[in-house]
Amino acid sequence: MSESEIEKKARAGMVKSVEFLKDELRGVRTGQATPGLVDHLRIEVPSYGSTMQLRELASISLPDPGTIMIKPFDPSTTKDIERGLQSSDLGITPMSDGKIIRLPIPPLSGERRSQLSNSVKKMGEAQKIAVRNIRRDVNKQIDLDKKASKLSEDEADAAKEAIQKITKHHEDEIDKLISGKAKEIEAH
Numbered sequence: 482m483s484e485s486e487i488e489k490k491a492r493a494g495m496v497k498s499v500e501f502l503k504d505e506l507r508g509v510r511t512g513q514a515t516p517g518l519v520d521h522l523r524i525e526v527p528s529y530g531s532t533m534q535l536r537e538l539a540s541i542s543l544p545d546p547g548t549i550m551i552k553p554f555d556p557s558t559t560k561d562i563e564r565g566l567q568s569s570d571l572g573i574t575p576m577s578d579g580k581i582i583r584l585p586i587p588p589l590s591g592e593r594r595s596q597l598s599n600s601v602k603k604m605g606e607a608q609k610i611a612v613r614n615i616r617r618d619v620n621k622q623i624d625l626d627k628k629a630s631k632l633s634e635d636e637a638d639a640a641k642e643a644i645q646k647i648t649k650h651h652e653d654e655i656d657k658l659i660s661g662k663a664k665e666i667e668a669h
Contacts, residue, residue, distance in 0.1 A: 487619055487626075491644050494615040495651040502608040502655060506662050509601055516541040519549060519584065524565035526558055538562060539582075549584040556580060589666070598663045605659035609652055616648045 507517035520536040535541065539553040539562060551566075553559050556579075563582060566575040576583045589597070620641055627637040 487623060487640055488643050488647065491615055491619040492647055495612045495647060498608045498611040498615070499651055499654050499658070501611075502604060502658055505604050506601065506658060509597060509662060509666070516543065516549065518571070518586075519551070519566070519569075522565060522569050524558075524562055526561045528557060528561070535562065535565070547586050549586065551575075551582040551584070552580070553582075594666050597666045601659055601662045601666065605655050608655050612648055612651045612655070616644055619644050 504521070507515075508521055516536075520534065520541055522535045523532045524535055524538055525532050526538065535551070538555070538558055539551045542550045542552070544550050551562060553562055559577060559579060559582065563575050563577050566573070566582070566584065571584075573584050573586065576585070623632065623637050623640050623644070626632045627634065632640065
């Protein structure tokens with residue numbers, strides 16, 4: 482494998498880790514209404530015979546900063562969506578008038594804020610570990626290629642240095658995401 486192929490492989494894996502974290506963080510409640518809190522929830526819809534994401538079943542809007550409004554595309558799925566929201570780990574009771582579901586977002590207590598901040602830090606640390614594991618695997622591949630004389634000593638050293646820079650960049654990106662989300666949790 483050439484240096485650039487090794488770097489591309491490492492970068493692709495690390496980008497996936499960062500994207501996964503971004504998706505996870507969208508679902509973390511901050512005390513302020515946001516569609517990202519519910520749009521990824523999986524809802525069991527027996528009449529359709531499958532499980533679907535909420536964004537595929539309804540339009541999600543914010544009539545005010547403390548409320549999420551969910552309007553099902555098919556009114557017959559309203560009860561299924563309600564059940565899905567109640568069984569989710571959001572801890573918010575949906576209010577329905579039969580056509581529209583409202584989710585009032587209560588303010589977070591100090592204890593809950595600290596729990597969420599710790600949870601966010603753990604999510605970030607898990608993705609940093611994933612990034613470091615990719616670095617470890619790529620460095621092993623570089624060592625194997627060097628041993629098999631596919632890479633010279635200088636090329637191997639340069640590749641490892643480049644991988645370390647890529648790793649540092651992605652770890653910094655994860656740190657920014659985590660600190661941004663922690664500030665968001667503390668602010669609302």
